Amino acid sequence: MGYPRALIGMVVALIATSTALFLFFQANPKTISSPLDTLSSEIDAGTDGPEVVEQPESAQPAAPSITISTTLERTAPIESYLREAGMGPSEARQWASYIQRIIANRYFESGHPLTLYKDPETGEMRGIKYDLDENSTVIGASLGAGVLKAAIRPIEYYIRPIKMTFAVKDNFQHAAAEHGIPKPIVDSLQDAFSDRHDLNRLKPGSAVKLIYQEKVSRDGSYTLVGDVQAAQIRFGSRTLTAISFADEHGQPHLYDEQGHALGPQSLKFPLNFEYISSGFTFHRYHPILHEYRPHVGVDLVAKYGEPVKSVADGTVISAGWQGELGNCIRIQHQHEMVSIYGHLSKISPDVKPGSYVHMGQLIGNVGSTGLSTGPHLHFAMEKDGAWVNPLTEHLGENHQVSPRMRAIFDEIKDQYQSALAELPDLGSHFIASGERKPAISKFGDMYHVTLGHTLGTVRHLRGITSSRLETSASDSAL
Structure with missing residues (x-):
């Protein structure tokens, strides 16, 4: 059973990531036919x-x-x-x-x-x-x-790859805004590198290379922000790299060059709640049964119907009625960890035993089913079959590309790194004394270069060196 499932996972990941790469390297809008046609x-x-x-x-x-x-x-x-x-x-x-x-x-x-x-x-x-x-x-x-x-x-969309590089003049957020980078992309980068380096503390002269996607409707009416595909941030002697790769379940994540997942890999809490009414204890007076007994979880009081999310990637063990916990979901995570969500009013239709869920996915809604005195979520965790305090336990750490997916990841990584290498190198070493820091963005086959208040177009990268930019004066605008 294990081998076919592993093979299917590899095929799913290969198709998902290869499709993204094909769209990235080959994306071109097709001819739009009339709706009447x-x-x-x-x-x-x-x-x-x-x-x-x-x-x-x-x-x-x-x-x-x-x-x-x-x-x-x-x-x-x-x-x-x-x-x-x-x-x-x-x-x-x-x-x-x-x-x-x-x-x-x-x-x-x-x-x-x-x-x-x-x-x-x-x-x-x-x-x-x-x-x-x-x-x-x-x-x-x-x-x-x-x-x-x-x-x-x-409405049909095509994928448009956006490739750009820019230098940080004062701080990362200002530089990103100045170059029109959408907020979801900025947030994604900050989350990805949060445990490596605070991007808001990047020093002037740091350089950012970025590849992300936009979804554009075929008639050009709508532009939706896609996902980060690859990024490289250089500051001082350090370089941070992020590569997008779809795992065995087809879920894209950002990884470093060694295949370790970047950014938060679990949520601290599965919902927005008002307060904790009962904590983790082995001696608690039950308000309905009127006896002292263990309370091996925490009760998070929230409004009836409040969305409940999976705290990490995992496989659903069970989803349905479970006695005192009413409508309850149990999810198996890595490192023999299990998360439990009880007293739900509703379980999402796609959450069934054997289904895979990812971090932040909606799995149900707050309710008061089972032995409950009011709307709240009973949130609990097991580790190696023993109850643990969900307020102190951690999930999703050390997630990395599985060995059977490593060869595919390395191939994808090499292609994205080659694409990043094609972008000009900016940063403090590129700027001569007294010069304005340039910003160079690539859209399609043309690099747009901002120097001071003049926008030129570099049609061939061959003319770019560390001290010289050749622009076409006839293309100047702004």
Whole structure:
């Protein structure tokens, strides 16, 4: 049993990390087809929709639609917006009635993007596209003869790698903000290196090389922050390195060059609570049974329904009713540690015996099931089969790449380190006396260089040395 499971784990990790690398090194947005073309192709394929009226073949293809895109400034009925767009009352009412059945809302909301597709000759509405949120959009199309089709579709994203290097002038956070690094990326770096070095204490002249991902919608409307893929921070004689790698369960972590996990590997508490009503003791008076007995955990008082998270990566041993503890979850962690979560009102559907959970994953909600006098979480831990105090015990330490995954990790690490090596070396050794510290960022195949208040473009790295930057004056802007 162990060998197939290990083999499956390796395959999962290889696919997850290789996919990330492929997207990183090969990412390019694909040609975006019209939403109306998408609906038409679905109709041709026979997918569900209103009855289609056959149209005679045209000798010439229809002219491209006129596209009008806007972000709505107010919340208003769908019919109202369509009439403002030029539809007649009956047509607008028909479209609005059909769309609101699809989205279960008779309003278009303020702040949401809306795109109209119109016939360039007649001005008639060919279709509309309205984004419900960052993940889904509703597309409506006219098929002629009063026949409409509408459907909710996921918004497609492509991965855009961002590669950059910059020098720290005063402190890390200011430098990161100055170069537009998203806060989640900054937080991820600070968490990763928290036990190695406080990045807010980096001295001026320290150099940062960074590779992270952005998710960009195919129409360019949305940009979502992805994850850190690799980072290298040099200060004094030290260099800190972080490499993203997916483990056997497909969960990405940041590791150092030796394959040791970086950053916090466990949570101190599994939820936001108000206070501890009962501590860990072997002699406690039970408020319901009215007798003295061990209380081998801590009771964390919180609001009913408060989310409960797994304190570390692990495998679910059991999830369900467990006598006095009511709805309870037991999770097996490394080093023969087990965490217990009792009196839950609800257990998350994906938390089942044998399922793998990661640190911070939602596993249930606070309740008062079993022998309980009010909403709270009974949180306990076992080590080697014996009860231990969860307030003093630690989980998730010394997590590292498993031996069977080491060869894959080393290959991934080499590729990311090669990518980092391609970025220019900055820092105190790069700056001549009196010069402004430059910031160089790579987007796609071009490095953007900021020197003082002038932005130039370095098209070839071959011209960059420790004392000279060749920029194209014709590309200067700002």
